[in-house]
Amino acid sequence: MRAFDRLFDKLIREGELTFITADGKTHRFGKPSPDRAPIVVRLTDPRTPLRILLNPSLGAGEAYMDGTFVMEQGDILDLIDLITWNARYEIFGERTELEARIRPPEWLASWLRKRNHERASRRNVAHHYDLSAKLYDLFLDKDRQYSCAYWTGDPATESLDQAQTDKKAHIVAKLAIGPGHKVLDIGCGWGGMALYIHQKTGADVLGITLSEEQLKIARRRAEQAGVADKVRFELTDYRTVQGPFDRIVSVGMYEHVGPAHFSTFAAKCRSLLAPDGVMLLHTIGRIGPKRSADKWTTKYIFPGGYIPTLSEICEAAEHNGLLTADVETLRLHYAYTLEQWLRRTQAHQAEIVAMYDERFYRMWEFYLAGALTGFTNGEMVNFQVQYVRSRRALPITRDYMIAEEQALLDVPHPPSPHMAEMAGKEFERAGE
Numbered sequence: 001m002r003a004f005d006r007l008f009d010k011l012i013r014e015g016e017l018t019f020i021t022a023d024g025k026t027h028r029f030g031k032p033s034p035d036r037a038p039i040v041v042r043l044t045d046p047r048t049p050l051r052i053l054l055n056p057s058l059g060a061g062e063a064y065m066d067g068t069f070v071m072e073q074g075d076i077l078d079l080i081d082l083i084t085w086n087a088r089y090e091i092f093g094e095r096t097e098l099e100a101r102i103r104p105p106e107w108l109a110s111w112l113r114k115r116n117h118e119r120a121s122r123r124n125v126a127h128h129y130d131l132s133a134k135l136y137d138l139f140l141d142k143d144r145q146y147s148c149a150y151w152t153g154d155p156a157t158e159s160l161d162q163a164q165t166d167k168k169a170h171i172v173a174k175l176a177i178g179p180g181h182k183v184l185d186i187g188c189g190w191g192g193m194a195l196y197i198h199q200k201t202g203a204d205v206l207g208i209t210l211s212e213e214q215l216k217i218a219r220r221r222a223e224q225a226g227v228a229d230k231v232r233f234e235l236t237d238y239r240t241v242q243g244p245f246d247r248i249v250s251v252g253m254y255e256h257v258g259p260a261h262f263s264t265f266a267a268k269c270r271s272l273l274a275p276d277g278v279m280l281l282h283t284i285g286r287i288g289p290k291r292s293a294d295k296w297t298t299k300y301i302f303p304g305g306y307i308p309t310l311s312e313i314c315e316a317a318e319h320n321g322l323l324t325a326d327v328e329t330l331r332l333h334y335a336y337t338l339e340q341w342l343r344r345t346q347a348h349q350a351e352i353v354a355m356y357d358e359r360f361y362r363m364w365e366f367y368l369a370g371a372l373t374g375f376t377n378g379e380m381v382n383f384q385v386q387y388v389r390s391r392r393a394l395p396i397t398r399d400y401m402i403a404e405e406q407a408l409l410d411v412p413h414p415p416s417p418h419m420a421e422m423a424g425k426e427f428e429r430a431g432e
């Protein structure tokens with residue numbers, strides 16, 4: 001237990017954390033804080049401290065799933081928040097002494113990292129997205145957007161549905177889509193973005209996914225909306241889709257690509273994009289140095305997952321003829337989104353346990369709580385990166401984005417003069 005005590009002694013400075021171990025002993029760390037209620041965890045299996053030392057997130061995550069890591073005071077979000085808050089400057093992301101001694105260094109880990117070839121990608125996607133659609137209904141918004149929402153109002157009172165609608169508008173505005181355009185949505189999920197694009201712009205859209213469950217639902221939605229000839233969905237890997245497309249959008253999919261394939265992804269998008277085309281990539285990103293995803297997450301939640309840094313994204317684009325026209329960092333939007341997903345999951349605990357079991361429920365709760373703190377205390381943000389092939393593909397200022405977004409949201413706003421310039425037409429300001 002000495003190494004375990006040393007680890008938490010070093011780590012917990014603000015707030016109070018107590019472990020009660022299987023032998024009934026109490027190990028208290030940190031000090032009381034006016035901002036944080038004390039947290040008490042009972043470890044019912046004597047092996048858990050060692051498992052945590054060997055690999056903190058894997059050891060704690062598995063023990064939490066197994067029910068041998070029991071929250072006696074506070075919930076799992078309070079605990080992960082306390083740990084990641086304290087760790088944010090000191091040893092965040094560094095290894096425990098024991099872990100460092102037995103695990104390969106980062107260069108070797110990244111060399112050994114599994115490549116997401118096509119068969120592996122299909123298997124990885126099925127692991128996560130072919131879970132029951134009912135599970136996703138319980139915690140996502142009505143349109144089943146499974147990516148960071150865009151909060152324009154007060155996140156305490158704004159609805160998740162509104163923030164997800166605003167996300168779609170924010171992205172589509174950056175694509176400057178016209179009615180005759182052909183649009184590709186790489187990683188289309190349950191089809192919400194593709195249907196929105198067609199409904200708002202009249203463009204033809206092809207959405208691709210590797211999840212059979214998502215495909216069935218997306219196709220059914222297009223049929224029910226009477227637009228199945230305009231909004232098509234295919235079970236296709238990004239590497240095999242055929243172009244060209246005037247616009248490409250990819251939201252929350254790049255996290256599945258993996259660093260060994262960033263260049264392939266960029267080259268493929270370049271080859272699919274028309275010469276005056278525009279692409280918008282929306283992905284979770286890492287603000288610290290390159291690092292593999294943690295072991296618990298890749299084992300239980302996103303096998304093959306990898307969170308890119310902005311430099312990795314940009315390097316792949318630069319080497320493959322995609323001009324980065326615009327970058328936006330969404331710093332806290334995913335924290336607000338994940339908080340809603342976590343609270344909804346917790347509110348539906350009984351249904352989720354009935355659908356799967358206690359262990360699955362605790363796994364899902366641990367996943368969302370851990371992800372949330374990644375965006376509040378850790379190294380996670382969201383990047384929206386806009387690409388073009390030609391520097392003349394878009395207006396020269398960003399005004400068109402604001403005008404387009406407001407038009408999509410039906411907010412009265414004078415259209416940007418650059419929109420007319422872009423369309424090669426005389427601009428007429430409404431009322432003039």
Ligand SMILES: C[S@@+](CC[C@H](N)C(=O)[O-])C[C@H]1O[C@@H](n2cnc3c(N)ncnc32)[C@H](O)[C@@H]1O
Nearest residue numbers: 145146147187189209210211237238251252253
């Ligand atoms: C987090 S979901 C995002 C879904 C949707 N864009 C959204 O925002 O709700 C990731 C999507 O990427 C898709 N995906 C992952 N790897 C893929 C690949 N190699 N080719 C095509 N789609 C892939 C998954 O099938 C899934 O639809």
